[in-house]
Amino acid sequence: MKIEIDHQSAVPLHIQVENLLRELIRQPEYQAGKLLPNELELAKKLAVSRTTLRQAINKLVYEELLVRKKRLGTKVAQPKMSSKSMNWLSFTQEMLARGITVKNYELHISWVYPDEQIAAFFDIRTDKKVMKLERLRGNTQEPFVYFISYFHPRIGLTGDEDFKKPLYEMLEQEHYFVATLSKEEISSRTADKMIAAKLEIDLGSAILFRKRFVYDQAERPMEYNLGYYKAESFIYTVESRRTP
Template sequence: MKYSINHKSHIPLHIQAEELLRKMISDPEYASGKLLPNEVVLAKQLAISRTTLRQALNKLVFEGLLVRKKAVGTKVASKTVSSRSNNWLSFSQEMAARGIPIRNFELHISWVTPEESVANFFEIGMDKKILRLERLRGRQEGPFVYFVSYFHPRVGLTGDEDFKRPLYEVLEKDHSVVATLSKEEVSAKAADKFISKKLEVDQGTPILMRKRFVFDQGDRPIEYNIGYYRADSFVYTTESRRE
């Protein structure tokens, strides 16, 4: 298939090349594992420099969408989901934006008394009942993330909501609570017996743990979330720019 970009467009060439590569990634031919065209060949076909093309390639490698191996070539990353630290979306919205179909394997709702760390974050007593939402999610072939969310009583969740919908959509449309700030902590840990069973990995397998602290427009805490991710199926990326 022949690919081309518009050299008369006001859009920078490396941006056009990046969008073109994203389309190639979604092409079944390349999604199935076929190597992308050689850099020299593709740069010549697009009439751009290898430096410009490599800038676009590096962006997608950084996002975890492409894998590049020396003396082999570049191909679409397989069975890896990428999440960016500055991508302020719910999990459902983020995966939908990436065109990744997600399956819910488990969904449990309960009312619990919070652990000290959760109570301190919400600034409530440990005897106060709060809603706990557990979700096991992944691709069709199997789960790759187990979420546990706790919500401040102020939010007004009843437990009767349809949590198959994107979480922050539920909060905003059903309860007029707008999530505007997320602070996160990412660390590695060994899967214990419970988590290993949920994620279908051996006990002791390294996994990624992400804590998300979510606040509303008034900087008031609304959600305390912990996500446990299979390390072989998830990449967490960060991006920073020097001003």
């Protein structure tokens, strides 16, 4: 791995340092409780100020990947099983893990003007069109989720993609965008006319609504995804552990 910081780069130093540290603590020699070099030394080695280094460390401390200990140093935290560090899965993979073969029932691509919310998320103006991908998906028996995805123009999707292979795999291999962080909001709704028709359920049935915000390595917004799940076919599970 590289332990080089590029002072000419457009990406801020503290971000570079942060990424470097993320990589560093994943190395076998830095597992579980190992101490990082002390701040002064590390700052010197990376040729950044201690302030900048601390800014990076702080972020990882906040994410509980690192733990500070006075007089001792900063050490790598015990990995936790929790939603925070949960392995990130694409829908296809997520379903595969549940033993479900995914089938696309409908697929529709269009270019639309984003509404305020979407524009705000992508941090673009509402008069710049974005690609909208609608997919009705499910197992081999029946559709059970209706997805609406919007993609940041930066990614450069044309609409000619066939979406045969998993989306993130395609984005990664052909567009060099690696989905790294996702934030989700799960809430409950009832089916309106449109959704009821898509999912072939009664009007007013329970729907699990899952809104996902997907970011790339640099934590830039990538995808804005809405998922309407048939209630009976999808239960969201979370495991969290207290760490004293």
